[in-house]
Amino acid sequence: xxxxxxxxxxxxxxxxxxxxxxxxxxxxxxxxxxxxxxxxxxxxxxxxxxxxxxxxxxxxxxxxxxxxxxxxxxxxxxxxxxxxxxxxxxxxxxxxxxxxxxxxxxxxxxxxxxxxxxxxxxxxxxxxxxxxxxxxxxxxxxxxxxx
Numbered sequence: 725x726x727x728x729x730x731x732x733x734x735x736x737x738x739x740x741x742x743x744x745x746x747x748x749x750x751x752x753x754x755x756x757x758x759x760x761x762x763x764x765x766x767x768x769x770x771x772x773x774x775x776x777x778x779x780x781x782x783x784x785x786x787x788x789x790x791x792x793x794x795x796x797x798x799x800x801x802x803x804x805x806x807x808x809x810x811x812x813x814x815x816x817x818x819x820x821x822x823x824x825x826x827x828x829x830x831x832x833x834x835x836x837x838x839x840x841x842x843x844x845x846x847x848x849x850x851x852x853x854x855x856x857x858x859x860x861x862x863x864x865x866x867x868x869x870x871x
Contacts, residue, residue: 777808780837782864787836793844799870800845806840807850809869810834813861830855830863837866 744806778795779788788794799806812830816823 726744728777776867777870778810778868780833780866780868781862782833782866787827787840789844790839792837792840795868796841796844796846803870805850806846807852807871808838809871810838810841810851810853811867811869812855813858813865813867815859815861816857817859817862826863827855830866833864833866837868841868 777799778791780792796808799808808833812827814823814826814830818826831853834855838851838853841851
């Protein structure tokens with residue numbers, strides 16, 4: 725029995741229509757939506773280098789201003805328009821009161837380091853201060869990153 729050309733092409737046409745309605749599954753299918761200011765903040769944090777230019781620990785002594793000056797000169801020698809990110813790591817494992825106190829102290833410590841960077845020759849508008857949670861951070865520690 726011989727099939728008409730219409731009957732031979734009907735399964736191919738139906739298969740083509742079914743395949744046209746399919747969606748290809750890839751990485752974007754399961755990715756969460758990325759919108760809002762939080763995404764911009766995450767992208768900024770991801771852009772930080774893995775290692776800081778320097779780590780300042782407040783252990784009761786004076787700041788080593790010569791080391792800070794040397795770090796600023798090194799960063800500006802590599803990039804004249806270097807931007808400095810002064811980040812205070814905060815341990816978020818404690819109580820809310822302990823976290824608030826650590827954030828307050830971290831902000832004050834970051835201001836001291838930012839002032840020392842400015843005195844060492846970094847442009848004040850190229851210095852940004854922030855905080856980030858870090859379970860392994862030492863108490864009263866400030867990290868300086870260069871972008």
